[in-house]
Amino acid sequence: MFNLEALDLARMQFAFTVSFHIIFPAITIGLASFLAVLEGLWLKTHNDTYRDLYHFWSKIFAVNFGMGVVSGLVMAYEFGTNWSRFSDFAGSITGPLLTYEVLTAFFLEAGFLGVMLFGWNRVGRGLHFFSTVMVAIGTLISTFWILASNSWMQTPQGFEIVDGRVMPLDWLAIVFNPSFPYRLAHMAIAAFVATAFFVGSSAAWHLLRGNDTRQVRKMLSMALWMALIVCPIQAVVGDAHGLNTLEHQPAKIAAIEGHWENNGSEATPLVLFGIPDMQAEKTRYAIEIPYLGSLILTHSLDKQIPALKSFPKEDRPNATIIFWSFRVMAGLGMLMVLAGVLGLALRRSGAIYRNRWFLRLMLWMGPSGLIAMLAGWITTEVGRQPWVVYGLQRTANAASNHSVTQLSISLALFVVIYFSVFTVGIGYMMKLVAKGPKPHHEHAPAGHADQVITPRRPLSADAEILETDARVN
Numbered sequence: 001m002f003n004l005e006a007l008d009l010a011r012m013q014f015a016f017t018v019s020f021h022i023i024f025p026a027i028t029i030g031l032a033s034f035l036a037v038l039e040g041l042w043l044k045t046h047n048d049t050y051r052d053l054y055h056f057w058s059k060i061f062a063v064n065f066g067m068g069v070v071s072g073l074v075m076a077y078e079f080g081t082n083w084s085r086f087s088d089f090a091g092s093i094t095g096p097l098l099t100y101e102v103l104t105a106f107f108l109e110a111g112f113l114g115v116m117l118f119g120w121n122r123v124g125r126g127l128h129f130f131s132t133v134m135v136a137i138g139t140l141i142s143t144f145w146i147l148a149s150n151s152w153m154q155t156p157q158g159f160e161i162v163d164g165r166v167m168p169l170d171w172l173a174i175v176f177n178p179s180f181p182y183r184l185a186h187m188a189i190a191a192f193v194a195t196a197f198f199v200g201s202s203a204a205w206h207l208l209r210g211n212d213t214r215q216v217r218k219m220l221s222m223a224l225w226m227a228l229i230v231c232p233i234q235a236v237v238g239d240a241h242g243l244n245t246l247e248h249q250p251a252k253i254a255a256i257e258g259h260w261e262n263n264g265s266e267a268t269p270l271v272l273f274g275i276p277d278m279q280a281e282k283t284r285y286a287i288e289i290p291y292l293g294s295l296i297l298t299h300s301l302d303k304q305i306p307a308l309k310s311f312p313k314e315d316r317p318n319a320t321i322i323f324w325s326f327r328v329m330a331g332l333g334m335l336m337v338l339a340g341v342l343g344l345a346l347r348r349s350g351a352i353y354r355n356r357w358f359l360r361l362m363l364w365m366g367p368s369g370l371i372a373m374l375a376g377w378i379t380t381e382v383g384r385q386p387w388v389v390y391g392l393q394r395t396a397n398a399a400s401n402h403s404v405t406q407l408s409i410s411l412a413l414f415v416v417i418y419f420s421v422f423t424v425g426i427g428y429m430m431k432l433v434a435k436g437p438k439p440h441h442e443h444a445p446a447g448h449a450d451q452v453i454t455p456r457r458p459l460s461a462d463a464e465i466l467e468t469d470a471r472v473n
Contacts, residue, residue, distance in 0.1 A: 010402070013082060016415065022374065025142070027370075030195020038057070056215070063425065086393065098149060105145065112135050154390055185241075186241050189233060201362055208360065213437070215439075216437065254305060254306055255319035255383060260308045262304045283319075326375070328372070332371060332375070
């Protein structure tokens with residue numbers, strides 16, 4: 001298939017499936033916390049706008065949650081089918097970490113999800129809010145364990161190798177490995193950022209179409225406050241993450257910067273743009289800013305970062321890919337910070353809901369958080385190469401012994417099935433978004449145990465959210 005080797009196809013297949021999958025958990029993490037905030041604000045203020053938004057976004061959350069679960073199951077099987085030698089080598093560590101995720105996060109989410117989605121007016125308000133909070137906490141616990149596993153593969157510690165297999169010695173060291181705190185914070189904030197712009201883009205779409213309601217305005221307002229707060233925090237966390245990566249994976253930083261060699265004791269310049277050439281060992285058409293690379297990467301004006309030529313060729317990540325994936329992530333990050341600041345300026349002038357050029361900007365920025373997150377994952381995963389467990393096992397030694405034909409067929413099937421199934425799911429979710437939030441009317445006084453209300457249907461696009469066919473005695 002296109003002169004690719006079996007290893008290339010195995011990597012492409014996993015990259016394809018994980019890229020599809022990560023979109024859904026990111027929105028799930030952000031929306032779960034958003035729903036908890038909405039319900040908490042409604043309970044505190046009794047402002048029906050928050051309740052209306054809760055019902056609107058809970059349906060979208062349910063569809064997204066389902067697609068996330070389905071897309072994630074495939075990856076678990078891929079570890080055994082396409083990466084069996086990795087599972088044999090490191091399964092004693094990655095296996096338990098993923099099991100802890102199921103036993104804690106997934107069971108917590110599953111246990112309270114039904115109450116959250118179908119328990120409105122069937123359980124007490126306190127219990128329903130508790131269920132929503134538990135689902136939100138469950139998504140963050142899931143993030144904790146997944147990032148612990150992935151971070152250990154980036155910066156492994158707390159183990160010994162016995163008979164060619166990794167054996168755990170210290171689980172606290174394994175979980176809290178050197179890169180884990182930075183990667184956990186970076187991913188959790190990325191999920192909140194992506195959700196903020198998803199919500200803000202949805203509000204902008206409705207406002208541009210003349211659907212100027214208090215619910216839509218509140219959506220945009222909350223999204224912009226979130227962007228204004230978390231985007232600068234993400235920049236600070238990203239900087240700390242970069243310093244940590246420079247310490248533990250210097251080749252990755254050198255590739256990100258397209259930095260091939262140091263010139264004496266001269267400070268490292270920042271290469272803004274260029275085309276890293278892995279064969280020629282240089283960055284073509286480089287546009288550099290002197291000293292800025294040292295200032296950003298080492299927080300000094302005289303220190304240097306290791307250059308790519310200081311590493312053996314076989315240990316260098318693909319600089320051509322991650323040089324640009326990092327700049328996509330960083331560029332979109334700066335645009336998101338700008339959008340938050342512009343929103344604050346327009347909020348002060350009272351034009352935030354009617355300035356059409358700003359609303360168009362927010363509309364087009366809708367997928368920016370997800371694109372930046374995908375670019376970040378490409379940077380960190382491709383930057384880890386040629387290692388699957390950094391410094392311990394090479395990717396070439398981790399793959400199963402499959403033929404090119406087998407992997408070509410499975411990859412083609414994945415592409416066809418994923419685009420067929422998830423295009424329908426995403427389209428349906430967008431249809432729900434397009435309907436917009438509607439006022440929610442309770443037809444009977446709360447607190448009556450004999451009140452019977454049909455459950456809300458998160459997979460239904462009907463305009464009505466609740467129906468009642470009972471009488472209050």
